[in-house]
Amino acid sequence: MRAALIQQIDQKTKPIGALGRLEALALQLGLVQQTQQPSLQQPTMLVFAADHGIVAEGVSPYPQAVTAQMVLNFLNGGAAINVFARQHGFDLHVVDSGVNAMFQPHPMLVDAKVGMGTVNFRHQPAMTAAQCEQAITRGAQIAREAIAQGSNVLALGEMGIGNTSSASCLMSVLCDLPMHQCVGRGTGLSDKGLQHKLSVLTSALQTHHVSAADPFHVLSVFGGFEIAMMVGALLAGAEGRCTLLIDGFIATAALLVAAKRYPQVIDYCVFAHCSDESGHATMLSHLNAQPLLHLGLRLGEGTGAVLAYPLLQSAVAFLNDMASFDSAGVSGQIQ
């Protein structure tokens, strides 16, 4: 299939390689779907939301209540992800993975609550092994439901005040990097706030005995519920031969966990963008990933993933619809 796709791309009416990164993207989409005529069906955005006990240490400039408030904003259609999902024709589902509030049933809301937020991981593991397994399993189930509804493009987003702290700890252990290379300003910490976050996370890292060899244990220690659910969704999405659109720092940290256990998952991932969260660029290079966009985004919610979608549409369109040298009667390369 790889050879056939490369030949197909090289026979399009353009100098060899002239469509640059779009060519690699077309090749990847063909390989994921195992066809020379890939198509993008019912793109789906799953936004996983959860709260984090670590916020009690003052690691975020926003209060925990914002997580639940933003879930309501998603359900009302007013958040950035709602706007971009509508623009690009995504089905949007909001998953309560473990927000510290109760919600009324809503057509867009998936109730997958594992708890009312994780435990503060400065002193204790964020979740139990059973909670971690429950979250991974439920995330996988939610992805399978989207696939059963006809989606072959899954984009994962998240919302959770404090979750850059979880993601930084996962990165430090799984990429074997010192905490100062993994920590960032999140939603906008000051210099002083950043120093405090670094000292809290450094101390948390020293408290727990974790090893990169057991990524699901690392996940249970540093959380959170939305990250664990994304791990399950990524693995089930790859199993279902979906193209996985990876968003920013937290979504990529979920992939770090999944890929440590099942490296093949990376073949299904399109890295939508490089976030402004310091650490994301390093995390991406650890995965050998080349992000499509550099827009200085640091919002999360899956916004970067949805914004990159038109590039996937263009990759599929040129592969399927562009003329070949033969069909168009254009002369190929002479030397």
Ligand SMILES: O=C(O)c1ccc[n+]([C@@H]2O[C@H](COP(=O)([O-])O)[C@@H](O)[C@H]2O)c1
């Ligand atoms: O996606 C990113 O790269 C990203 C970078 C910084 C912040 N965020 C979002 O901000 C929240 C976490 O930030 P914080 O400072 O509360 O840890 C969470 O809701 C994320 O969706 C997201």
Ligand SMILES: Cc1cc2nc[nH]c2cc1C
């Ligand atoms: C307002 C707000 C919106 C968000 N969306 C994702 N993370 C967020 C964090 C805040 C603070």
